[in-house]
Amino acid sequence: MPKRKGGGYRAPKHYLPRDAKPSKHRPGGAGGAGRFDRDRRDASDGIDGSAPGTGLGTARDRGRPAPARDARDTPRRDKRGTPRRDERGTPRNVESRNVRSDGPRDGTTEGRLRVGNVVGQPSPRRGRPDDVVPERLEATAITPELAEGVTFEDLGFGVRIVEALASLGATAPFPIQVATIPDALAGRDVLARGRTGSGKTIAFGSAIVERLLVTRPREERGKRVVGRPPRGLIIAPTRELALQIDRTVRPIARSVGLFTTQVYGGVPQQRQVGGLRRGVDIVIGTPGRIEDLHRQGHLDLSSIEVTVLDEADLMCDLGFLDSMQRILRIVRRGGQRMLFSATLDAAVRSLVAEFLVHPAVHEVAGEASDHADIEHRVLVVERGDRDAVLRQLAAAGGRVLVFARTKLGAEQLAQRLDDGGVPAIALHGDLSQERRSRNLEKFANGRADVLVATDVAARGIHVDDIDLVIQADAPDEYKTYLHRAGRTGRAGRRGTVVTLIPPNRQRRMAELLGRAEVDAPVVPARAGGRELDEFAR
Incomplete structure (x- = not known):
């Protein structure tokens, strides 16, 4: 095999310790450790100025000054002598953008409001989920x-x-x-x-x-x-x-x-x-x-x-x-x-x-609490009885809105209610705009008394005389509960909100109700039980 005209490979000297010796792999310096025989670097490597396991030594060992790491040192400069970072540590190639302005608007001296967990105060719960505690407003x-x-x-x-x-x-x-x-x-x-x-x-x-x-x-x-x-x-x-x-x-x-x-x-x-x-x-x-x-x-x-x-x-x-x-x-x-x-x-x-x-x-006032016009109930239902209990509630009379978590769930639930003798229509995002408008109009005009909807689709419902809201799928957040409950008890009318949960969800539901500041009795229920008779109208 002919030799390369440029000679053999010579490793850069600054990568090798001073006592490096030639090897068969690197004629000009120490052989590097193989993939399986190099020393393992643990969490304490490099803390005391050494670099165990690397065979390279520190920057000071290699004859070069260690880079400045102190926050008080002057920032590094590029070839033109311009600092790479400004005094705040912001890279020069990143243009900072003011997300908000505290300056005047249209010649006024009014500044912008700072909002935290309480309007006008910084949030003391940064990093925690938004639905942990109901928000308080200085209002x-x-x-x-x-x-x-x-x-x-x-x-x-x-x-x-x-x-x-x-x-x-x-x-x-x-x-x-x-x-x-x-x-x-x-x-x-x-x-x-x-x-x-x-x-x-x-x-x-x-x-x-x-x-x-x-x-x-x-x-x-x-x-x-x-x-x-x-x-x-x-x-x-x-x-x-x-x-x-x-x-x-x-x-x-x-x-x-x-x-x-x-x-x-x-x-x-x-x-x-x-x-x-x-x-x-x-x-x-x-x-x-x-x-x-x-x-x-x-x-x-x-x-x-x-x-x-x-x-x-x-x-x-x-x-x-x-x-x-x-x-x-x-x-x-x-x-x-x-x-x-x-x-x-x-x-x-x-x-x-x-x-x-x-x-x-x-x-x-009282938005997050037990509203005077709304009665809240939580029914603990075995999964096998869920559809039967739901049919009995929906057939009790009055205008009923049922919430499902998914679009497929809403469609299937409406179909099962219809098959069980309770006429119901669905409202969700997978329906065409024409069908959504038609179903919504049927419910608003009273031609359909039971509507099964997802949370997003239900935001377009503007019906004041909904008697009963059934949460067939319990919400995951307290604000979802409040949005759903707000569909009944409108315009001075009374309404009822019933949430169906399996036995293993009682503790989680209690925490959610506490965040929503809703007082709702939790009772076991089964199809044909006396606890459902009171919902008959």
């Missing part, structure tokens, strides 16, 4: 007494908006409306925590219409200006909820000459693009479709004056936190923001800290 408590004797005229609405609200069945304001509407009409940012069915939609829907009416030129009222960018934006987690919000806000807006449209995924966007081109005042949509239309140039967000986030906690749970942050950074700086949420977890707190300026904070 104005909203009690039923707050709305006694108050009318919508007293809140600052004109005759047309009051008449539109009356046509929707809202003849007198709910407590959350009395608390939040004056702050919203004054232009303040609003943070409100209230369960589903507390009247949030009318609260922010009527307020955004009144705010945009005041700032719109009088000569443009009642007219569509082709290509006019929207000035109001309402973001919702699901298309069903977006449609429901539009059904509430549209008649209020039309009563004063404003126009709305909705944008959401799951359907072709051509019709939605056409609605935007005709010119609208308020856009109601889901985060994904809003971002898509903005990216394509169909939706101009630069003129947005008022932004509303409804069900903010659910949007975070669905993975829309980044999308909401991007949208809020695009809309006009200095605009008004309103955030409504049933719970205030870490993700929602991050939105509050970055985008709300000294918000008016309101919390419906």
Whole structure:
């Protein structure tokens, strides 16, 4: 075999100790230990300045100075003499971005609110699960007494908006409306925590219409200006909820000459693009479709004056936190923001800290506790009796909403109820938009008394007279329990929440109820048992 012209391999001297000797593998220095015969390096290697097991020695042994490791040393520099890191240790090639600003907005001296586990305080439970302890807000408590004797005229609405609200069945304001509407009409940012069915939609829907009416030129009222960018934006987690919000806000807006449209995924966007081109005042949509239309140039967000986030906690749970942050950074700086949420977890707190300026904070009193209009029960059922107990509960009469954990589970459970003589329909994300709308309309109109739904799909249900909520699959988090329970006991009506659990889940369920501050008796149950007779209507 011919020799290489460059000669043999010569190992770099700085990798070898001074007493290295030639070997058959490395003519110029010590042979390296094989894969199986090299010394094992344990956790104490290198602590005392040695490097046992490596055969290499330390940097000082190799005749080179050890690199500076002290935090007080000057940072290393590149070839141009520029420090690789700044004084805070941030790499120079990484551009730091301010996630939030404490500076003034539109010439004001107001700074941004810092939010922790208690609004206005740092969280003492960093690193712990969000659902460990119910959050506490430094908020104005909203009690039923707050709305006694108050009318919508007293809140600052004109005759047309009051008449539109009356046509929707809202003849007198709910407590959350009395608390939040004056702050919203004054232009303040609003943070409100209230369960589903507390009247949030009318609260922010009527307020955004009144705010945009005041700032719109009088000569443009009642007219569509082709290509006019929207000035109001309402973001919702699901298309069903977006449609429901539009059904509430549209008649209020039309009563004063404003126009709305909705944008959401799951359907072709051509019709939605056409609605935007005709010119609208308020856009109601889901985060994904809003971002898509903005990216394509169909939706101009630069003129947005008022932004509303409804069900903010659910949007975070669905993975829309980044999308909401991007949208809020695009809309006009200095605009008004309103955030409504049933719970205030870490993700929602991050939105509050970055985008709300000294918000008016309101919390419906007793939201996390045993609500006076809702009775809670937990039934311990053997797995073999689950379907029979569920059929007996669902057939007891009244309008019943059953929660299942998965889309497949909801479909199968509805089918088993139907096969067992209890007519039921399903509502979940795998259904087409047409079928989802049809099933939801059947349940809302009373043509179907039993609806089996997933948590996400149920957010689009706006039915005030649900008598019984059955959790066929127990929730994993306390906030999910509160969201589900909020589907009954609405608009002053009474309701019942029944949760079915197997015997081995009693301890976990007790912990969840404690976090939700719900007092619910836990009793064993079986099909045909007397403990189920009281649910018959």
